Amino acid sequence: MYHKRIPQLSTDYYQLSMSNVFVNDNKKDDIAVFDLFIRNNPFNGGYTVCAGLEQVINYLMNVHFSQDDITMLRENHPELSNEFLDYLSTFKFTGELHAIPEGTIIFPHEPILRVKAPLIQAQIIETSLLTIINHQTLIATKAARIVQSAEGDSVLEFGLRRAHGSQAGLYGARAAIIGGCVGTSNVEVESIVNIPAKGTMSHSYILSYDNEYEAFEKFSYYNPDNLMLLVDTYNTLKSGIPNAIKVFLKLKEENKLPDIYGIRLDSGDLAYLSKECRKMLDGAGFPNAIISASSDLDEYLIRDLKLQGAKITLWGVGTKLITAYDQPALGAVYKLSQIEHLGQRINKIKVSNDPGKITNPGYKKAVRIYDKSSNKALADVIMIDDEVIDESKPLTIFHPVYTWKKRILFNYRAQNLLVPIIVDGKLVYDLPTIREIQSRLKEEYKSIWPAITRFTNPHEYHVDLSPKLWNLKNELLNEQ
Amino acid sequence: MYHKRIPQLSTDYYQLSMSNVFVNDNKKDDIAVFDLFIRNNPFNGGYTVCAGLEQVINYLMNVHFSQDDITMLRENHPELSNEFLDYLSTFKFTGELHAIPEGTIIFPHEPILRVKAPLIQAQIIETSLLTIINHQTLIATKAARIVQSAEGDSVLEFGLRRAHGSQAGLYGARAAIIGGCVGTSNVEVESIVNIPAKGTMSHSYILSYDNEYEAFEKFSYYNPDNLMLLVDTYNTLKSGIPNAIKVFLKLKEENKLPDIYGIRLDSGDLAYLSKECRKMLDGAGFPNAIISASSDLDEYLIRDLKLQGAKITLWGVGTKLITAYDQPALGAVYKLSQIEHLGQRINKIKVSNDPGKITNPGYKKAVRIYDKSSNKALADVIMIDDEVIDESKPLTIFHPVYTWKKRILFNYRAQNLLVPIIVDGKLVYDLPTIREIQSRLKEEYKSIWPAITRFTNPHEYHVDLSPKLWNLKNELLNEQ
Numbered sequence: 001m002y003h004k005r006i007p008q009l010s011t012d013y014y015q016l017s018m019s020n021v022f023v024n025d026n027k028k029d030d031i032a033v034f035d036l037f038i039r040n041n042p043f044n045g046g047y048t049v050c051a052g053l054e055q056v057i058n059y060l061m062n063v064h065f066s067q068d069d070i071t072m073l074r075e076n077h078p079e080l081s082n083e084f085l086d087y088l089s090t091f092k093f094t095g096e097l098h099a100i101p102e103g104t105i106i107f108p109h110e111p112i113l114r115v116k117a118p119l120i121q122a123q124i125i126e127t128s129l130l131t132i133i134n135h136q137t138l139i140a141t142k143a144a145r146i147v148q149s150a151e152g153d154s155v156l157e158f159g160l161r162r163a164h165g166s167q168a169g170l171y172g173a174r175a176a177i178i179g180g181c182v183g184t185s186n187v188e189v190e191s192i193v194n195i196p197a198k199g200t201m202s203h204s205y206i207l208s209y210d211n212e213y214e215a216f217e218k219f220s221y222y223n224p225d226n227l228m229l230l231v232d233t234y235n236t237l238k239s240g241i242p243n244a245i246k247v248f249l250k251l252k253e254e255n256k257l258p259d260i261y262g263i264r265l266d267s268g269d270l271a272y273l274s275k276e277c278r279k280m281l282d283g284a285g286f287p288n289a290i291i292s293a294s295s296d297l298d299e300y301l302i303r304d305l306k307l308q309g310a311k312i313t314l315w316g317v318g319t320k321l322i323t324a325y326d327q328p329a330l331g332a333v334y335k336l337s338q339i340e341h342l343g344q345r346i347n348k349i350k351v352s353n354d355p356g357k358i359t360n361p362g363y364k365k366a367v368r369i370y371d372k373s374s375n376k377a378l379a380d381v382i383m384i385d386d387e388v389i390d391e392s393k394p395l396t397i398f399h400p401v402y403t404w405k406k407r408i409l410f411n412y413r414a415q416n417l418l419v420p421i422i423v424d425g426k427l428v429y430d431l432p433t434i435r436e437i438q439s440r441l442k443e444e445y446k447s448i449w450p451a452i453t454r455f456t457n458p459h460e461y462h463v464d465l466s467p468k469l470w471n472l473k474n475e476l477l478n479e480q
Numbered sequence: 481m482y483h484k485r486i487p488q489l490s491t492d493y494y495q496l497s498m499s500n501v502f503v504n505d506n507k508k509d510d511i512a513v514f515d516l517f518i519r520n521n522p523f524n525g526g527y528t529v530c531a532g533l534e535q536v537i538n539y540l541m542n543v544h545f546s547q548d549d550i551t552m553l554r555e556n557h558p559e560l561s562n563e564f565l566d567y568l569s570t571f572k573f574t575g576e577l578h579a580i581p582e583g584t585i586i587f588p589h590e591p592i593l594r595v596k597a598p599l600i601q602a603q604i605i606e607t608s609l610l611t612i613i614n615h616q617t618l619i620a621t622k623a624a625r626i627v628q629s630a631e632g633d634s635v636l637e638f639g640l641r642r643a644h645g646s647q648a649g650l651y652g653a654r655a656a657i658i659g660g661c662v663g664t665s666n667v668e669v670e671s672i673v674n675i676p677a678k679g680t681m682s683h684s685y686i687l688s689y690d691n692e693y694e695a696f697e698k699f700s701y702y703n704p705d706n707l708m709l710l711v712d713t714y715n716t717l718k719s720g721i722p723n724a725i726k727v728f729l730k731l732k733e734e735n736k737l738p739d740i741y742g743i744r745l746d747s748g749d750l751a752y753l754s755k756e757c758r759k760m761l762d763g764a765g766f767p768n769a770i771i772s773a774s775s776d777l778d779e780y781l782i783r784d785l786k787l788q789g790a791k792i793t794l795w796g797v798g799t800k801l802i803t804a805y806d807q808p809a810l811g812a813v814y815k816l817s818q819i820e821h822l823g824q825r826i827n828k829i830k831v832s833n834d835p836g837k838i839t840n841p842g843y844k845k846a847v848r849i850y851d852k853s854s855n856k857a858l859a860d861v862i863m864i865d866d867e868v869i870d871e872s873k874p875l876t877i878f879h880p881v882y883t884w885k886k887r888i889l890f891n892y893r894a895q896n897l898l899v900p901i902i903v904d905g906k907l908v909y910d911l912p913t914i915r916e917i918q919s920r921l922k923e924e925y926k927s928i929w930p931a932i933t934r935f936t937n938p939h940e941y942h943v944d945l946s947p948k949l950w951n952l953k954n955e956l957l958n959e960q
Contacts, residue, residue, distance in 0.1 A: 005485065009668040010646035012638070014679030016667065021702045027688065034684070073667075076676040079706045119688060126682075130641035131649060139644075158492070161610035162809040164619075166490035167647035169611060187496065187553075188489040196556040199494030202606075204514070204816040207828045208507065208599060222501045226559045234831065234960070267832065319809045328808035329642040329799045336684040348687050351714065352747065480714070 008063050011127040019120045020084040028120035033338035033363050035111040036129055039356055042141055042327045046458025047448065049144045049441060050112050051175045052136030053102045054431055059128050060093045061427060094425035095121055098418040103178055103440035105448055107380060107463045110366040114418055126334050136175040138330040143179025144441065146317055148453065149299035151306065155315045156198055157184040158294055159322025172322045178437050193434040200226055206233040213243040220247050227261040228292060236265065236273050245284045262290030270295060271308040278311035290314050299455060335359045349476040361476055362469060366417040369409055370447065377447045378409055383466035389414040397464045488543050491607040496560060499600045503564040508600035513818035513843050516593040516609055519836055522621055522807045526938025529624045529921060530592050531655045532616030533582045534911055539608050540573045541907060574905035575601055578898040583658055583920035585928055587860060587943045590846040594898055606814045616655040618810040623659025626797055628933065629779035631786065635795045636678055637664040638774055639802025652802045658917050673914040680706055686713040693723040700727050707741040708772060716745065716753050725764045742770030750775060751788040758791035770794050779935060815839045829956040841956055842949060846897040849889055857927045858889055863946035869894040877944045
């Protein structure tokens with residue numbers, strides 16, 4: 001039997017040992033507010049693309065513990081009380097979730113998710129929320145950068161074999177599509193999104209035949225509408241391309257050449273080879289033949305190849321995308337910001353010697369300020385949830401540390417980033433399709449200045465605090 | 481509903497488009513031999529720890545395609561023929577698998593898995609085998625290095641929230657235990673191995689109380705046998721340790737101090753803080769209190785902290801372990817080495833301009849040569865499967881490229897690394913427990929010279945080819 005995964009148990013044990021105290025110490029129903037946020041953009045970049053909300057919703061709407069789970073925990077952990085295990089057997093999420101929709105461009109310190117729920121619930125769900133958001137947001141951001149580097153060319157996700165297991169491959173591919181990839185090689189993705197997987201042949205396929213031409217010819221015969229010939233098994237320019245052209249000529253003669261066809265390069269100097277291939281294909285009468293490439297690509301190599309005039313218009317990106325190779329962990333955290341105990345609401349702050357690790361207290365929202373004439377995003381402001389921005393008046397924003405750095409904004413509109421997702425345990429959000437999420441990101445790019453999205457030394461987007469939140473934070477810091 | 485994972489669809493689409501040809505071109509029952517191997521040790525290291533075989537077996541013994549799978553593929557891929565989809569509906573693995581057991585120390589170019597099966601079967605299983613072995617072998621090797629750096633101290637795996645999804649967390653934790661971790665925070669691991677998950681409390685638990693002492697005291701009361709107090713929420717030396725000592729004194733007075741108890745540091749200068757904590761704990765009469773630490777640890781930081789005299793004996797390692805942060809992909813490949821078509825057996829080689837990427841042809845085995853007196857591994861030899869080493873005679877081995885580099889070995893014994901796992905589709909292997917795999921690795925270390933296992937500039941372990949295999953390879957290269 002395949003091992004049946006038990007997502008409710010995919011949690012850190014300390015969530016259970018803490019909850020064991022909360023049940024016995026009558027704290028479990030204290031109302032807690034937690035924010036899930038990042039502290040830095042990944043890849044030394046200037047922005048982040050959030051993803052994973054659909055799987056978070058799926059988890060929260062279904063999480064429960066079976067009798068088998070309880071029995072296993074009871075046997076393995078005599079320290080867990082019966083009171084707690086009884087509670088766990090009835091566990092369900094009855095709280096509230098607000099979130100920034102998938103495909104939104106976000107920045108550090110903004111709550112991607114804001115949970116308000118009985119303390120024990122908010123605690124038990126922590127690890128799953130982090131695991132899901134950390135993974136998909138990381139890969140969506142990497143994909144977005146790679147797609148950005150391809151400047152309108154199509155990018156395919158090809159990394160399943162290097163993913164951290166099949167599930168990482170599946171949701172990594174989903175995140176890659178959110179980031180702008182047009183498709184993936186991963187067939188399982190068809191079970192969650194309506195996008196057929198892509199691919200044609202490997203080197204072993206060609207080696208399994210006596211010669212390259214025969215392998216190409218048979219492939220074209222049995223897969224007439226899916227013709228992307230891998231030309232580097234023996235020698236790209238001396239064997240691969242001539243054999244591909246021979247097949248294309250034959251198909252043309254038989255009126256069987258499909259609309260979309262071409263070749264794939266998987267090794268060698270892709271700039272030089274693609275230019276030579278282009279000449280040979282054009283010279284043989286196939287200017288529409290697509291030249292695709294796959295070989296340890298990432299956003300930097302694609303940018304360099306394009307600068308060198310590579311004639312590639314379809315990019316298959318594997319390892320570097322599916323593992324977010326240059327920074328394979330995002331580091332989002334989930335921090336308590338308020339707790340209500342016996343009717344008393346207390347704002348919470350986590351102090352640290354590292355000022356970047358000090359949290360923002362309170363029940364908060366994040367608002368994006370757009371310039372009305374250019375529709376460009378000017379800054380984001382984190383504020384107490386009930387604060388209102390009067391768009392008819394100028395808005396003064398200031399740096400949360402260097403408070404003398406001020407800007408006064410005019411002619412702007414303010415938009416809440418957080419939307420209600422779950423209220424009283426009930427889903428109140430219409431889940432968008434993956435195409436809608438992908439389109440949202442494309443729209444988002446239009447509102448972000450290029451200074452923010454460039455790879456090298458990007459400008460830091462301003463995420464400021466409202467005066468009310470800044471004061472609250474500083475009061476709590478001074479109380480320490 | 482949770483999304484039900486469909487592991488048989490976790491494959492690259494090209495496996496299906498190639499197989500579509502194999503069915504229609506009467507090649508599907510050609511007998512193919514594929515080797516799965518790495519080309520380099522990860523982390524610039526000198527060795528690799530193989531892991532993932534149990535999940536490979538689980539996959540091969542169960543892989544099949546349901547009618548729903550077939551229907552989905554038919555709808556999404558009109559290019560797939562009915563003949564192929566009919567074949568797929570009856571798919572099962574009927575071939576042969578040999579493998580190097582989990583927990584073995586291995587080196588580049590050795591077949592970790594050797595598959596001999598009808599071509600179409602060997603092809604369709606490729607992606608899953610790579611995904612499983614690449615992931616678990618990567619994490620097991622990272623864990624082994626971290627455990628090595630801890631020099632006998634215990635190491636716990638704490639990375640679930642930074643894993644690439646919950647499944648990466650689960651099998652990453654399994655691989656970490658193979659690599660020598662004594663446990664994990666991940667509760668789901670209890671469903672696949674008999675090792676209870678570990679953990680106590682987070683900062684938010686402490687913040688949920690009015691003060692640190694109350695949080696500690698309540699925890700000790702309700703989790704009396706699981707007492708590892710997190711001391712850095714406010715100020716480690718001024719608040720955390722004094723409050724922890726207060727709780728330990730109270731428990732001591734009440735005769736309730738458990739055998740295993742201590743504190744956890746999660747920030748700050750771990751070398752300095754641990755030494756100060758040790759003094760304070762010793763001074764208060766708690767020389768047995770464990771000092772544990774967790775804060776962006778990896779093998780290099782642990783080694784440095786130990787060199788600086790840190791008084792930490794329990795290490796919780798998260799992000800850097802579960803993502804193999806400094807090299808998050810292994811890059812194992814799966815290459816055709818022989819094919820039998822219409823009764824004719826043909827050895828296959830994949831050429832490349834990069835000599836390191838040229839494959840070894842034929843149906844091969846890997847043999848480890850041990851010095852009989854020291855029991856140290858001297859070298860590995862890859863050879864044709866039916867070759868025999870006569871241990872009574874000296875053995876001359878030579879470098880596969882610089883063939884003048886020769887060694888003559890005396891007084892040695894030779895041991896096959898590959899063992900039969902599946903024969904004619906039937907499991908012939910007794911799966912070891914995780915503890916047995918962990919013990920195997922501990923034994924393996926004894927046979928490997930320290931020159932191979934050091935982190936910086938390790939000596940390259942010799943993996944040579946037998947004269948017969950070397951000749952076969954060079955004949956095929958010269959035929960190109």
